[in-house]
Every structure is written in C-alpha cells, then in structure tokens.
Amino acid sequence: RYVRQLQRLQLLFSPTAADARGAREFVEEAAQDFARQHPDVVLYVSPHSGPGPAPMLRAEYLNGTVRDELIASKTSEEILQLATKLANQSGLDIIRIRKPFHTDNPSVQGQWHPLTNKPSILTVQGPRLQPQ
Amino acid sequence: TAPPPEKKRWLRAYLELQRLQAPPQRRSEKPNWDYHAEIQAFSHRLQEHFALDLLKTAFVNPCYIESEEARRRQLGLDKDAVALQLQDNTGLAERGLRFARAYLAQCFEGAYPELPAKGVEALVNFLTSQELVSYVAQNLSVQDLALCRDFPAPPDVLQRTFLAVIGALLESSGPERTGIFVRDFFIPQLIGKDLFEIWEVVNPMGLLLEELTKRNISAPEPRITRQLGVSTVLPVYFVGLYCDKKILAEGPGETLLAAEEEAARVALRKLYGYTENRRPWDYSKPKQGLAAEKAISSN
Numbered sequence: 001r002y003v004r005q006l007q008r009l010q011l012l013f014s015p016t017a018a019d020a021r022g023a024r025e026f027v028e029e030a031a032q033d034f035a036r037q038h039p040d041v042v043l044y045v046s047p048h049s050g051p052g053p054a055p056m057l058r059a060e061y062l063n064g065t066v067r068d069e070l071i072a073s074k075t076s077e078e079i080l081q082l083a084t085k086l087a088n089q090s091g092l093d094i095i096r097i098r099k100p101f102h103t104d105n106p107s108v109q110g111q112w113h114p115l116t117n118k119p120s121i122l123t124v125q126g127p128r129l130q131p132q
Numbered sequence: 133t134a135p136p137p138e139k140k141r142w143l144r145a146y147l148e149l150q151r152l153q154a155p156p157q158r159r160s161e162k163p164n165w166d167y168h169a170e171i172q173a174f175s176h177r178l179q180e181h182f183a184l185d186l187l188k189t190a191f192v193n194p195c196y197i198e199s200e201e202a203r204r205r206q207l208g209l210d211k212d213a214v215a216l217q218l219q220d221n222t223g224l225a226e227r228g229l230r231f232a233r234a235y236l237a238q239c240f241e242g243a244y245p246e247l248p249a250k251g252v253e254a255l256v257n258f259l260t261s262q263e264l265v266s267y268v269a270q271n272l273s274v275q276d277l278a279l280c281r282d283f284p285a286p287p288d289v290l291q292r293t294f295l296a297v298i299g300a301l302l303e304s305s306g307p308e309r310t311g312i313f314v315r316d317f318f319i320p321q322l323i324g325k326d327l328f329e330i331w332e333v334v335n336p337m338g339l340l341l342e343e344l345t346k347r348n349i350s351a352p353e354p355r356i357t358r359q360l361g362v363s364t365v366l367p368v369y370f371v372g373l374y375c376d377k378k379i380l381a382e383g384p385g386e387t388l389l390a391a392e393e394e395a396a397r398v399a400l401r402k403l404y405g406y407t408e409n410r411r412p413w414d415y416s417k418p419k420q421g422l423a424a425e426k427a428i429s430s431n
Contacts, residue, residue, distance in 0.1 A: 001316045003177055007273055010164050040177035044164040062273050104324065108409075115370060120357040122372075 005062050005090040008042040009083060011053035019072035020055040026076040034080060038087055057082065061091025068091045158283050159276040170277060176400055178272070180313060183304040189219045190296035191274075193289055195281040221296035228299030232260060235311050236318065243413070247404045252257035253394040259318045264289040268317055312418070328397055340373075343403055349375050352399070354392050357382055371395045391404040 011031070013023035027045055035043045057079070059067045067086065071079050110116070159165060168184075170189075175182045197216055233256050240252045247255075258264065264286035275285050282412065285293075302310045322330075333339060341351060352373035360368040371391040372382040381399035385391025401407050425427040 001179055003179075003272065007173075007276075008164075008170075040173050042173045044165065044166070044171045046164055062271055105408075115358045115360065115368075118358065120370075120372070121359070122355055122357060 001075055002040070003062070004040045004087065006038075006041050006045060006087045007060045007062055009086065010044045010058040010060075012046055012048065012053070012058065013071070014052050015049060017051070017055070022074040022079055023055045023071050024077050026071075026079040030080045033037065041087055057086070059086040059089075061089075063091040065091040065093065067091075082087055140299075155369050156283065169279075172354065173274065174277060178313070180301055180309065181305060182300055186224070186300040186303055187297070190203045190221045190224050191278050191293060191298040192221055193278060193280040193293065194216050194220050195220060195256065195289070196279040199281040214261065221299075224296040224299030224303070225292045226295075226299070227302060228295035228297070229260065230304050231307070231310060232295065232298055232318070234313050235307075235314050236260070239315065239319070244405050247406070251327070251331050259321060260295075262287045264318075264321055265294050268321070271295040272317075308418070316415070320416075322413075326408075327401060333397075333400075336393055336400055340396045340403075342400055343400065344375065350379055351375075352396075354395065356388070373399055 011023065013025065013027075015024065031045065032042060035041070054070055054072045057069045057071050061067070069082060069086070071082065072096040074082070087118070151284060169186060175184075175187065197218055197220065200216055224381070236256045237252055240247065240255055243254075269290040274290060274293055274297070278285055278289065280289045280293075282289075298310060298314065301313055328336075339407055344351065348366055352375050354371050354373055355371040358368075358370040367386060368384055369386075369391040370382055370384050370387050371388065371394075373380040373392075373395050381395050381402055381413075383391055383393075383395030383398045385394045
C-alpha cells in the first residue's frame with residue numbers, strides 16, 4: 001500500500017522579519033488546509049521572536065533524511081507548492097540518476113550462456129531411421 | 133564612539149564542531165515533538181484506524197518502565213509515585229506474533245500447496261525474524277515513537293514494538309484488516325529471494341527422492357548433459373535428472389557432485405512451484421461476503 005514518506009514539516013520563521021512575510025501569510029491562510037489534506041504529515045509551526053536565522057521549511061522523511069528549504073521572500077502560494085512537492089517526494093538523496101530505466105526481471109526466458117541452443121551430448125545423432 | 137565589538141571569527145567554526153560532535157539524541161528529545169500528533173499521523177500513514185490508547189500501550193516497552201521506575205526511585209519519590217500507570221506491550225506483542233505467524237502460514241499453504249511443512253515454517257521464520265521486522269519498523273518510523281531505555285533502539289525491541297502494533301490493530305479492527313496489513317508489509321520482503329536462500333536444505337537429493345516416491349515417480353537418473361572446460365581450472369558441468377527417460381530438471385555446477393545437487397534443487401523448485409517465473413503474489417482486495425456466500429451455498 002502507499003505510505004507517504006514525509007514524516008513531519010517544521011516551519012521556522014520570525015514574526016517580525018521582512019522576508020518571512022510569505023511564511024506568516026502561509027501560516028494564517030493555507031497551513032490549516034494543508035494539514036487537513038495531509039493527515040499523515042505532522043506540521044510544526046515554531047515562530048522564534050527577535051532576529052534569528054532565515055525562515056526555513058524543514059522536512060523529515062521516514063528514512064532519516066532531513067531537507068531544509070529556504071522560504072525567505074516567497075509568496076504564500078509558492079510555499080504551498082513547495083510543501084506539496086516535499087510531501088510527494090521520498091527521502092532518497094537527490095543525485096543524478098545514471099539510467100532512466102530499471103527492471104527486476106532482466107530476462108524472461110533465461111539469460112543466454114554459451115550452452116543455450118547447443119544440443120546436449122545425450123541427443124542421438126545417427127542416420128535417419130526408416131519408418132516401419 | 134567605537135563600533136560595536138563583533139563576535140570572534142572562530143566562533144562559527146567552534147559551534148559547527150560542537151553540533152557535529154554532539155551525541156545522537158532521540159527525536160523525542162529534540163525540539164518540535166508532539167507525541168499525540170505523531171501517533172495520529174502514524175495511524176493515518178498506514179491507512180489504518182487504530183484505537184489510540186491500545187496503540188499507545190503498544191509502544192511502551194518493559195525496559196522503559198523499569199528505567200523510569202529506577203529514575204523515580206533515585207529522585208526519592210514515594211512508593212505510590214514510583215509505580216507507573218503504564219501497561220506493557222508484551223501481551224499485545226505475543227498476540228501479534230501468533231496472528232502474524234498463523235496468517236502467513238495460511239497464505240503460503242494456499243499459494244504453494246506442494247511446499248512441505250518445514251518449508252512453510254522456514255519462510256514464516258524468515259519473515260518474522262529480528263532483522264527483517266526491525267528493518268520494516270525502522271522505515272515506518274517506529275523507532276521514533278517506541279519508548280525504550282537505550283538509544284538507538286536494539287532490533288529485538290523494534291521487533292517487539294512492531295508486533296505489538298500488529299496486535300493493537302488486531303484488537304481494534306479485527307482479523308481481516310490485520311491480515312491485509314500483514315500481507316502488504318511482510319510479503320513484499322520475499323521479492324527477489326530464492327527458496328533455498330531462506331530454507332537451508334542439507335540434502336536436496338534425499339528430499340527430492342522422498343517427493344518423487346510420494347508422487348509414485350521412479351528414482352531420477354543423473355546424466356551429464358553438457359560439459360565445458362573439463363581439463364581446465366573452471367569446468368562447467370550441466371547434469372540432467374531423468375525419470376523414465378523424461379527430463380525432470382537440469383542444473384549447472386563446477387564439479388559433477390555440485391552440478392547434481394544443483395539439479396536436485398532446480399527439480400525441487402519446479403515441484404514446489406517456487407520458480408522465478410511463477411505468478412506474482414495477488415495483492416488485490418479480498419472479496420467480501422465470502423462467509424455469506426458459504427452460508428448461502430450450504431443451505
């Protein structure tokens with residue numbers, strides 16, 4: 001069955017900084033709807049007062065990876081899109097995929113080895129027998 | 133007036149080093165943690181409806197209760213305050229284990245009717261073994277929610293907690309839904325695995341002879357089918373097993389004895405129906421109303 005790989009989203013922002021305006025609007029308008037639509041993601045909203053680090057969205061996945069995304073100077077819709085993108089990702093590292101195809105069954109009739117299609121020693125090879 | 137003094141240059145590097153060298157901590161001890169919300173999210177993530185108090189007892193391990201009582205006694209509280217009001221998860225874990233084993237045995241007997249009891253037992257033991265269950269539990273975030281004494285939680289604790297979760301599901305939703313849950317999370321662990329990787333068979337030829345006598349087929353006759361590089365360091369022999377001059381199975385090997393054993397294993401896989409090209413497992417929804425149909429048909 002499908003198990004959403006995103007465990008929790010932490011929204012760290014400051015209630016007074018200018019670049020956290022989008023984060024504040026997101027919390028006021030869209031955060032509750034997002035939480036209701038994704039009941040298997042725990043959303044933590046933690047405002048830290050005073051000048052602190054930049055506003056950030058921290059996503060923790062089931063396999064332990066923690067992904068930080070800066071949301072400074074982003075609008076509320078952009079933050080919502082970012083949050084849905086993180087919710088639909090798995091926690092695997094984002095690296096270059098070597099090949100865009102993969103198969104668990106590389107061979108259906110058996111992989112070729114030098115002895116396929118060679119007759120076995122036991123098959124009798126002789127002159128044609130006359131029908132009786 | 134002088135400009136305000138800046139923080140020292142080395143401070144950032146020092147703080148970073150402190151952060152990297154800090155010992156690993158439980159997620160529950162880091163900031164932003166709400167146990168009730170996490171448990172609700174856990175039940176939604178598995179798409180199952182749990183009774184929350186049963187689920188909370190399922191995560192409580194006996195080592196946690198002992199360590200908590202010892203800590204309270206050390207802090208010098210009275211006897212009444214020392215005793216915790218929490219219940220263990222050992223009962224739920226036992227029930228979960230029994231149900232999981234019975235359900236998996238039933239699944240395998242239905243899917244591979246030719247497989248003998250020892251084979252079914254080996255498969256069930258593999259699926260309920262510590263490594264597999266703790267691996268499944270780790271990837272479902274059970275290690276964050278489980279309350280136990282050591283961190284990181286040892287694999288037997290994770291196994292007990294996950295089986296207790298299955299027991300809690302059994303109590304809340306009934307055997308059908310728990311069966312579907314066990315099927316969805318345990319049976320995919322068999323993908324890509326071969327029967328004889330899981331089931332250790334010492335004498336495959338003897339087992340094959342027993343199986344053939346059960347089906348009234350004569351004893352197999354081994355013959356060399358193909359051979360390559362006989363006089364080299366790496367010979368390859370293909371030995372075929374023939375019953376009444378009809379081929380049963382063929383297997384490769386480095387020496388003649390190894391090839392014969394491999395041929396016996398291939399023959400056993402064919403007989404038990406556990407080949408690589410068998411039908412994949414059926415994960416469709418079970419049809420409801422089967423019990424009602426049986427009742428109607430028996431009338």
